[in-house]
Amino acid sequence: AQRVTQPEKLLSVFKGAPVELKCNYSYSGSPELFWYVQYSRQRLQLLLRHISRESIKGFTADLNKGETSFHLKKPFAQEEDSAMYYCALSAQGAQKLVFGQGTRLTINP
Amino acid sequence: EPEVTQTPSHQVTQMGQEVILRCVPISNHLYFYWYRQILGQKVEFLVSFYNNEISEKSEIFDDQFSVERPDGSNFTLKIRSTKLEDSAMYFCASRLGPTNGYTFGSGTRLTVV
Numbered sequence: 001a002q003r004v005t006q007p008e009k010l011l012s013v014f015k016g017a018p019v020e021l022k023c024n025y026s027y028s029g030s031p032e033l034f035w036y037v038q039y040s041r042q043r044l045q046l047l048l049r050h051i052s053r054e055s056i057k058g059f060t061a062d063l064n065k066g067e068t069s070f071h072l073k074k075p076f077a078q079e080e081d082s083a084m085y086y087c088a089l090s091a092q093g094a095q096k097l098v099f100g101q102g103t104r105l106t107i108n109p
Numbered sequence: 110e111p112e113v114t115q116t117p118s119h120q121v122t123q124m125g126q127e128v129i130l131r132c133v134p135i136s137n138h139l140y141f142y143w144y145r146q147i148l149g150q151k152v153e154f155l156v157s158f159y160n161n162e163i164s165e166k167s168e169i170f171d172d173q174f175s176v177e178r179p180d181g182s183n184f185t186l187k188i189r190s191t192k193l194e195d196s197a198m199y200f201c202a203s204r205l206g207p208t209n210g211y212t213f214g215s216g217t218r219l220t221v222v
Contacts, residue, residue, distance in 0.1 A: 034210075043113075044152075044200065044213040086152065095140065095157035095165045097211065102151065 002027045004089050006100035013077050014108050021072040021103050023061075023087030031089045033063055033070040034097065038084040047085070048072070057081070077107045111135045115201050115214035122191055122221055130186045130217045132201030141184045142202040142211070143176065145169070152200065158184065191221045 003026040143155040
């Protein structure tokens with residue numbers, strides 16, 4: 001069975017400080033990992049997927065298979081980054097996404 | 110940018126009543142999904158749908174649930190006899206192909222009283 005763990009329900013940092021949102025997963029095969037963001041009262045939006053290796057809005061995430069992690073990082077947080085962030089996994093050949101519980105990120109001015 | 114549209118945004122229903130949640134996926138997408146999120150809990154997969162049939166479903170998706178693509182544009186989730194524990198945010202999603210990203214709708218908040 002696949003599982004995604006986001007250990008922090010809440011994370012608060014000051015504007016300009018580095019941000020790291022943790023995500024660990026449990027899956028024996030080759031996963032596809034995603035980060036989704038949900039701004040206040042808006043839809044879930046894809047932020048990153050590990051296979052594309054893009055940097056969106058200054059965020060990056062690296063898949064570490066040894067540590068089974070896919071942490072989301074940004075060197076300098078901005079106030080507009082305040083949102084709910086979800087890490088999700090798709091198993092090889094599977095249709096569904098398995099989500100973590102989410103981390104509410106608050107950027108303080 | 111194309112969007113997945115869900116209606117209504119909020120529905121209140123009495124326990125035991127049937128509800129139909131509606132979604133209009135992106136027009137050229139072929140894979141369709143329903144997820145739900147009970148307040149304070151994680152987003153959970155319900156069902157995936159491809160080529161006019163269910164391709165995968167979770168244990169949550171029991172006989173009380175059904176999905177349909179009645180025409181070329183709508184994708185519906187029906188709950189036959191709602192229970193209090195069905196109260197949740199229901200998200201529809203679609204994607205073009207099995208290796209493409211998912212696009213989510215803004216959700217329908219279902220409240221069962």
